[in-house]
Structures are given as C-alpha cells and as structure tokens.
Amino acid sequence: MKLDPASAKDLSAQIAAAIGDEIVSGKLIVDARLPSEAELAEHFQVSRPTVREALKRLAAQSLIRTQRGATGGAFVNRLSFEQAYGQQITTSTLLLSMNAVSFDVACEARYALERACAPLCAARRGEAHLDRMRTEIAVQSDPALSDEDFCASDVAFHRALVDGAGNPVLSYHLAGAVEAMQPLMNMITFTARSRSAIIDLHSRIAGAIAAQDAAAADAALSELAEYTLGLGRDVMAARQSRARD
Amino acid sequence: MKLDPASAKDLSAQIAAAIGDEIVSGKLIVDARLPSEAELAEHFQVSRPTVREALKRLAAQSLIRTQRGATGGAFVNRLSFEQAYGQQITTSTLLLSMNAVSFDVACEARYALERACAPLCAARRGEAHLDRMRTEIAVQSDPALSDEDFCASDVAFHRALVDGAGNPVLSYHLAGAVEAMQPLMNMITFTARSRSAIIDLHSRIAGAIAAQDAAAADAALSELAEYTLGLGRDVMAARQSRARD
DNA sequence: GGAAGCTAATTGTCTGACAATTTAATTGCA
DNA sequence: TGCAATTAAATTGTCAGACAATTAGCTTCC
Numbered sequence: 001m002k003l004d005p006a007s008a009k010d011l012s013a014q015i016a017a018a019i020g021d022e023i024v025s026g027k028l029i030v031d032a033r034l035p036s037e038a039e040l041a042e043h044f045q046v047s048r049p050t051v052r053e054a055l056k057r058l059a060a061q062s063l064i065r066t067q068r069g070a071t072g073g074a075f076v077n078r079l080s081f082e083q084a085y086g087q088q089i090t091t092s093t094l095l096l097s098m099n100a101v102s103f104d105v106a107c108e109a110r111y112a113l114e115r116a117c118a119p120l121c122a123a124r125r126g127e128a129h130l131d132r133m134r135t136e137i138a139v140q141s142d143p144a145l146s147d148e149d150f151c152a153s154d155v156a157f158h159r160a161l162v163d164g165a166g167n168p169v170l171s172y173h174l175a176g177a178v179e180a181m182q183p184l185m186n187m188i189t190f191t192a193r194s195r196s197a198i199i200d201l202h203s204r205i206a207g208a209i210a211a212q213d214a215a216a217a218d219a220a221l222s223e224l225a226e227y228t229l230g231l232g233r234d235v236m237a238a239r240q241s242r243a244r245d
Numbered sequence: 246m247k248l249d250p251a252s253a254k255d256l257s258a259q260i261a262a263a264i265g266d267e268i269v270s271g272k273l274i275v276d277a278r279l280p281s282e283a284e285l286a287e288h289f290q291v292s293r294p295t296v297r298e299a300l301k302r303l304a305a306q307s308l309i310r311t312q313r314g315a316t317g318g319a320f321v322n323r324l325s326f327e328q329a330y331g332q333q334i335t336t337s338t339l340l341l342s343m344n345a346v347s348f349d350v351a352c353e354a355r356y357a358l359e360r361a362c363a364p365l366c367a368a369r370r371g372e373a374h375l376d377r378m379r380t381e382i383a384v385q386s387d388p389a390l391s392d393e394d395f396c397a398s399d400v401a402f403h404r405a406l407v408d409g410a411g412n413p414v415l416s417y418h419l420a421g422a423v424e425a426m427q428p429l430m431n432m433i434t435f436t437a438r439s440r441s442a443i444i445d446l447h448s449r450i451a452g453a454i455a456a457q458d459a460a461a462a463d464a465a466l467s468e469l470a471e472y473t474l475g476l477g478r479d480v481m482a483a484r485q486s487r488a489r490d
Numbered sequence: 491g492g493a494a495g496c497t498a499a500t501t502g503t504c505t506g507a508c509a510a511t512t513t514a515a516t517t518g519c520a
Numbered sequence: 521t522g523c524a525a526t527t528a529a530a531t532t533g534t535c536a537g538a539c540a541a542t543t544a545g546c547t548t549c550c
Contacts, residue, residue, distance in 0.1 A: 057305035069512025314543025
C-alpha cells in the first residue's frame with residue numbers, strides 16, 4: 001500500500017483509495033482488521049486526523065466498520081444486500097433529480113427493467129408476494145388516500161413484483177430503478193379516473209402473476225408503461241400551456 | 246439542521262446524515278455553497294476535525310466537492326452519470342464477491358436485464374454502437390488473447406449493446422450488472438471451443454441489432470445466457486469432482 | 491492601464507492531549 | 521481453587537490550537 005506523492009488529491013483521499021483497492025481486490029477479506037489508526041499514520045507517514053478522514057470515507061461507502069475498545073479497530077465490512085439497496089436508492093434518486101432526466105427516459109428505463117422480471121416472477125412467485133401485491137391494490141383503492149401515499153403504495157406493489165422473481169441480485173438492481181421514480185411520480189397529480197385505470201392494470205398484473213401467465217403479465221405491464229408515459233406527457237403539456245398564459 | 250443528542254452514532258456520522266438529508270431532499274441545491282468548516286463547527290457545537298470527518302463522508306459519496314482558497318469551501322456536487330456508473334460498479338462487484346452469490350443467480354440477473362435492452366437497442370442503435378460491437382468481436386477472435394482480456398472484451402461488447410438503447414438511466418442501471426460479472430466470468434476458463442461458440446453468438450446478436458431485428462437479438466441473447474450458465478455449471482461440477490479426489 | 495505584490499479567507503495537515511469504551515489481566519476474597 | 525471486583529492497556533472519539541497551501545480580490549506602483 002503506497003501513495004503517489006505527485007497526486008493532486010488529498011492525502012486522505014489517496015489513503016482511502018489505497019485501502020479501498022485492497023478491499024475491492026480481495027487482498028483484505030471480510031472481517032479482517034485493519035491496523036490501528038496510529039499504525040496507519042506511521043505506515044503512510046501522515047498524522048492521525050488524516051488517517052481518520054480516510055477511514056471515514058471508507059465507512060461512508062460501507063467498506064469498513066469501526067469498533068471502540070481494546071480489541072476494537074476498523075474491520076472490513078461485509079456489504080449486505082440491505083446496505084446495497086440503500087446506497088442504490090440514494091444514488092439513483094439523486095441522479096434523476098440532479099440531471100434533469102426527463103420523465104420519459106426514467107419511465108422507459110423502469111418499465112423495461114421491470115418487464116424483465118415479469119416472466120421470472122410469474123414462474124416463481126410465492127404466496128407472500130401475491131399477498132403483498134393484493135394488499136397494495138386494496139390500499140390504492142381507498143379514495144381518501146393522498147397522492148403521496150398512492151405513489152408509495154405503487155412503489156411497494158412494483159417492488160413485490162420484482163422481489164417475486166426470487167433473485168436478490170435482480171431485486172438489488174431494480175430497487176433503485178423503482179424507488180427513484182417516486183419523486184417523479186409524485187409530480188403527477190392523479191385524477192380519480194387515472195387512479196382507477198392504474199388499479200385495473202395492477203389487478204391484471206397481479207392476476208397474471210397468480211396464474212403464472214408471463215405473457216399476460218408482460219402485456220399488462222406494457223400497457224401500464226404506455227399509460228404512465230401518457231399521464232406524464234399530459235402533465236407536461238398542461239404545464240407548458242399554463243406557462244404560456 | 247439539528248443533531249440527536251441521544252443517537253448512538255458518531256458525531257461526524259450524525260452531521261453527515263443531517264447535511265446529506267438536506268441535499269437529498271433538495272433543500273440544498275446543486276452548486277450551493279455550504280458554510281465554512283469553522284461555521285459548521287460553530288453551528289453544530291463540535292470541533293473542526295469532527296466537521297471535517299463529516300464532510301469527507303459526504304465527499305466519499307460524491308455529494309459534495311471541496312475547493313481551497315478565498316472563495317473556496319464545500320459545494321453541493323452534481324452527481325454525474327460517470328460518477329454514478331463508478332459507484333454502481335464498485336457496489337455491485339463487492340456485493341457479489343462478499344455474499345457468495347452463485348454464478349447462476351448473478352448470470353440470470355444479468356441476462357434478464359440485458360434482454361430488456363435488446364429491443365430498444367435494435368430500434369435505436371447508431372453506427373458507433375455497431376462499430377464498438379464489431380471491434381470487440383474482432384478482439385475476441387484473436388486466439389492469443391488471455392482469458393482476462395477475453396472477459397474484458399466480453400464486458401465491453403455487452404456495454405455497447407446496453408448503451409445502444411440510448412437511455413442513460415438504463416445504461417447506469419446495467420453498468421453494475423454487466424461489469425460486476427467480470428470477476429465471476431474470469432473464474433471460468435474458456436476453451437477454444439467455447440470461445441468460438443460465444444463469438445458466434447456475439448456475431449448473431451450484432452447482426453440482429455444491425456438488422457434491427459429485436460426478436461432475433463433476444464433469441465441469440467437467450468441462447469448466450471443458456472450457454473454461459475452451462476459453462477458455469479460445468480466448471481463447478483469439475484471443481485467438485487476434483488475436490489472429491 | 492497593467493503587472494506585481496499584499497491581504498484575507500478557506501481548506502489541508504500536524505501536534506498533542508484527553509474522554510469514552512472495551513477487553514484482558516490482576517488482585518483480593520471466600 | 522474459584523470467582524468477583526478492580527485495574528491496566530489498547531483503541532477509537534473528540535477537542536484545541538497552530539501552521540501550511542491555495543486562491544480570489546484588492547492595492548500599489550510603474
């Protein structure tokens with residue numbers, strides 16, 4: 001583990017990169033203990049605060065965890081699926097909100113990915129997933145539900161569909177795509193009529209999954225994608241015409 | 246921006262979370278300047294090193310960038326697609342390597358997602374994407390190529406396919422799925438025969454994309470998925486039989 | 491008017507210290 | 521001997537103050 005004296009970056013960034021590389025490359029395995037802060041400072045010829053800044057960078061990426069006390073220190077952290085979901089959702093959400101990604105593009109990506117899950121979900125779905133989907137449809141049918149809660153339930157429905165594929169890696173990749181859409185969906189105000197159209201399509205999807213009919217599920221998802229895109233376009237058009245006034 | 250005195254977490258983690266929430270929620274917009282480290286220390290009633298640790302955590306997530314000098318400081322960073330790709334690939338790779346994800350599960354996720362891109366790619370691919378795919382096929386046809394380089398070229402080929410869909414959000418989500426497979430693919434030693442089978446399928450895929458034939462591309466991808474899964478199973482079986490000796 | 495230098499603000503780094511926490515060893519006692 | 525309480529040691533968490541490095545803007549001088 002060496003540093004590049006000519007690098008333009010901070011020492012703490014260089015040290016974090018050096019240690020991070022060891023972890024990613026597998027030279028430091030899960031639960032291995034890093035040298036103490038004092039030893040790292042000695043090794044890299046820097047002060048302890050600089051080492052600490054480097055360790056905090058790694059901790060922010062969930063690459064290490066720290067423990068106080070006599071046998072404490074920094075340990076290589078096993079990246080759990082839960083942690084990865086969280087990072088994935090945060091990054092995806094920020095990416096969409098900060099880059100003026102159009103509703104169309106985000107929507108297309110989301111439904112393209114989701115349709116990839118449908119056949120697997122139809123083949124493998126368990127009762128738990130069917131229950132989650134039916135529960136969310138019931139929630140969505142309450143006319144008193146706020147728009148935000150409707151969108152949250154929409155996300156929960158689609159995550160049940162994704163999880164039904166029974167592939168945690170797939171669920172991880174889809175988590176960001178589905179969750180990051182929520183702020184965009186919130187921007188669309190749902191009329192009673194569009195809500196019922198969405199609920200109908202959700203019911204068709206759930207029914208097809210229950211019947212293990214992949215083709216029907218795909219068709220319904222495809223229709224939902226088209227319908228959602230249309231809603232988005234209507235809202236955008238309405239906004240533009242209001243802006244002209 | 247307040248801290249919870251009862252929290253079990255580090256002060257730097259709490260401060261990072263507080264500022265991070267402001268950014269994610271949009272209260273701090275892109276390119277906004279955060280207060281100076283001294284002001285933040287004053288605001289949160291902590292020392293400057295503690296504030297700095299918090300800022301380094303945020304920097305590690307690409308949420309902020311810092312600049313030295315008179316008009317310097319910490320600024321909310323626009324998360325670029327490039328940065329997001331990088332984080333996505335790192336996280337996906339670690340997730341697979343640290344959680345003993347089986348080759349089957351990772352492979353299934355990857356090809357399911359990739360097949361979602363095929364129809365879009367067939368419809369929209371430009372000459373640049375076709376060129377990239379053809380170039381990689383040529384690279385792969387060199388018998389002197391090392392297994393590592395063959396896998397790297399394989400990844401490049403598939404990324405061209407993904408990028409051909411012309412949807413950056415889709416490319417972002419797929420980047421992790423495709424790149425994170427490389428270490429797993431490296432574990433499979435390719436015989437000359439399996440290489441030629443893969444190259445044939447790549448050629449069929451590239452041809453179908455060039456002809457804008459989505460169905461043919463999907464069929465070839467599907468075959469490639471099956472073939473890759475088979476290769477993985479053979480390698481695992483051979484290992485187990487060796488282990489029994 | 492322009493170039494050089496000065497000043498102020500800010501982050502980057504260092505030193506040293508103490509507090510809090512946890513484990514292990516030691517001691518004292520029954 | 522066995523066990524409980526105490527002590528010691530190691531480690532991270534936090535603080536205070538200082539100086540170096542960098543950068544923008546202002547001032548001064550030619």
